[in-house]
Amino acid sequence: MNIEKLAETLKVLGDPTRLQIVAMLNIRDLCVCELVPMFSISQPAISRHLSRLRSVELVKETRKGMWVYYSLNRQKLEEVGFSLSHLPDMTERLNELRVKGALPECK
Amino acid sequence: MNIEKLAETLKVLGDPTRLQIVAMLNIRDLCVCELVPMFSISQPAISRHLSRLRSVELVKETRKGMWVYYSLNRQKLEEVGFSLSHLPDMTERLNELRVKGALPECK
DNA sequence: TGATTAAATAACAATATCGTTATAAAGTAA
DNA sequence: TTACTTTATAACGATATTGTTATTTAATCA
Numbered sequence: 001m002n003i004e005k006l007a008e009t010l011k012v013l014g015d016p017t018r019l020q021i022v023a024m025l026n027i028r029d030l031c032v033c034e035l036v037p038m039f040s041i042s043q044p045a046i047s048r049h050l051s052r053l054r055s056v057e058l059v060k061e062t063r064k065g066m067w068v069y070y071s072l073n074r075q076k077l078e079e080v081g082f083s084l085s086h087l088p089d090m091t092e093r094l095n096e097l098r099v100k101g102a103l104p105e106c107k
Numbered sequence: 108m109n110i111e112k113l114a115e116t117l118k119v120l121g122d123p124t125r126l127q128i129v130a131m132l133n134i135r136d137l138c139v140c141e142l143v144p145m146f147s148i149s150q151p152a153i154s155r156h157l158s159r160l161r162s163v164e165l166v167k168e169t170r171k172g173m174w175v176y177y178s179l180n181r182q183k184l185e186e187v188g189f190s191l192s193h194l195p196d197m198t199e200r201l202n203e204l205r206v207k208g209a210l211p212e213c214k
Numbered sequence: 215t216g217a218t219t220a221a222a223t224a225a226c227a228a229t230a231t232c233g234t235t236a237t238a239a240a241g242t243a244a
Numbered sequence: 245t246t247a248c249t250t251t252a253t254a255a256c257g258a259t260a261t262t263g264t265t266a267t268t269t270a271a272t273c274a
Contacts, residue, residue: 011121
């Protein structure tokens with residue numbers, strides 16, 4: 001995952017409500033009406049959080065009749081962990097800057 | 108790491124500038140005056156980003172004369188990855204809610 | 215059809231974030 | 245001391261985020 005996308009995904013995960021939703025979905029798929037009573041915020045607020053999680057493909061929705069079930073995209077979550085432990089190698093970028101004289105000599 | 112602290116740390120990582128700083132510090136320790144020319148934002152802006160990274164102990168600062176060197180706390184970064192792949196088990200919490208009748212029956 | 219339920223979207227307010235420029239603080243050196 | 249360099253902080257504006265209530269959309273059922 002490129003660094004911009006990784007940052008965007010981490011930002012989505014970096015909210016206590018959304019991270020708890022992810023932890024809940026790690027146990028089993030849940031419909032919105034089950035998620036709402038778990039938190040002390042409104043249904044629309046939960047809906048917006050789910051929308052943000054969906055926007056980075058951390059969760060998937062499936063409509064079943066009146067209900068919408070959300071499930072965790074474990075692969076995406078693993079990808080985040082992997083990308084974090086394999087950050088892009090900036091050695092070359094650092095060399096470029098040094099060659100261009102963009103780096104001061106702080107001895 | 109508890110879920111609140113994890114969310115806070117992910118939020119700090121969830122910014123493209125800060126994540127790039129982390130990637131740079133993964134190569135070697137850098138002083139602020141080296142970091143500034145790598146980005147097209149002001150020195151105070153970089154300083155604020157470093158302050159946020161410091162606030163969750165992702166980086167450590169060391170003053171050397173006039174210069175302040177920042178280094179990556181790799182242990183903390185690994186901890187984030189580990190916590191992400193070992194989210195707290197919400198099974199019990201889910202049971203509580205079910206027993207209390209807080210979960211609707213969406214069949 | 216019309217009523218009901220579940221979920222998403224719209225509109226808005228309060229607060230947080232991130233950038234800027236100006237200034238302060240800390241260290242070096244003439 | 246005074247001047248200079250490096251970094252942090254202050255003050256402020258623009259924008260993003262997160263919550264609210266009201267409304268819309270989608271599906272079910274009498």
